Amino acid sequence: MSFCKQVFQQAEEIWERSHNHPFVTGIGDGTLPIETFQYYLVQDYLYLLDYAKVYALGVVKAQNPRIMEQFAKQMDGILNGEMSLHKQYAKRLGVSIEEMERAKPSAMNLAYTNYMLSVSQSGTLAELTAALLPCMWSYWEIGKRLNTIPGAADHVFYGEWIRSYSSVEYGEMCIWMMELLDQLADGKSVTELARLEEIFLNTSRFEYLFWDMAYRKEMWELERSIGV
Numbered sequence: 449m450s451f452c453k454q455v456f457q458q459a460e461e462i463w464e465r466s467h468n469h470p471f472v473t474g475i476g477d478g479t480l481p482i483e484t485f486q487y488y489l490v491q492d493y494l495y496l497l498d499y500a501k502v503y504a505l506g507v508v509k510a511q512n513p514r515i516m517e518q519f520a521k522q523m524d525g526i527l528n529g530e531m532s533l534h535k536q537y538a539k540r541l542g543v544s545i546e547e548m549e550r551a552k553p554s555a556m557n558l559a560y561t562n563y564m565l566s567v568s569q570s571g572t573l574a575e576l577t578a579a580l581l582p583c584m585w586s587y588w589e590i591g592k593r594l595n596t597i598p599g600a601a602d603h604v605f606y607g608e609w610i611r612s613y614s615s616v617e618y619g620e621m622c623i624w625m626m627e628l629l630d631q632l633a634d635g636k637s638v639t640e641l642a643r644l645e646e647i648f649l650n651t652s653r654f655e656y657l658f659w660d661m662a663y664r665k666e667m668w669e670l671e672r673s674i675g676v
Contacts, residue, residue, distance in 0.1 A: 462653055478605070487630065491551075491661070493656075496534070502528065502565060502568045503520075509572070525630025537609075554666055560651070563651070579648075
């Protein structure tokens with residue numbers, strides 16, 4: 449069994465919780481409030497800025513020119529592909545790019561992105577890849593599952609989101625990253641594989657927590673408790 453299949457089995461329960469989260473199911477049945485999606489959109493835009501930096505670190509850490517090229521291509525796909533979707537939605541919602549860039553990340557957003565950046569800066573290319581993969585892969589799984597709901601991909605507002613994350617092109621990027629992690633995990637010691645699994649599970653947990661943060665429109669619990 450490949451390493452990715454093994455860690456998927458370990459993370460499957462966490463991913464199922466994301467599939468069944470009301471934010472995700474609300475996209476699928478079209479009932480998610482627009483203002484909730486708008487909050488997510490801004491937070492995810494900020495997230496993607498840091499997510500792209502992890503791919504840049506992948507270019508730095510990689511020794512193989514073809515892997516360097518693919519990391520650069522994936523980074524471009526985020527900055528000029530995935531973030532274009534966010535910009536299009538922002539325009540429909542009357543939110544400017546400047547407003548999104550001035551927004552403050554939530555506590556969960558900061559925790560997630562700082563974890564990925566820390567792992568990627570201090571760790572190996574395999575550890576960097578293990579940190580990156582759950583976001584991309586879980587979005588693809590969510591997109592594919594939502595796409596099976598009759599009419600969901602044609603929804604006037606959320607259909608574009610579903611089509612984007614269930615697309616063949618997005619899937620191809622995920623498959624490349626999965627194959628890379630399998631390649632990098634090959635021959636690793638038990639200790640090294642346990643570390644990769646830990647990172648993969650942690651960013652899988654962060655994915656669930658990000659959906660929950662967006663659904664609740666959370667910023668900082670301290671501010672809520674003291675009324676700031």
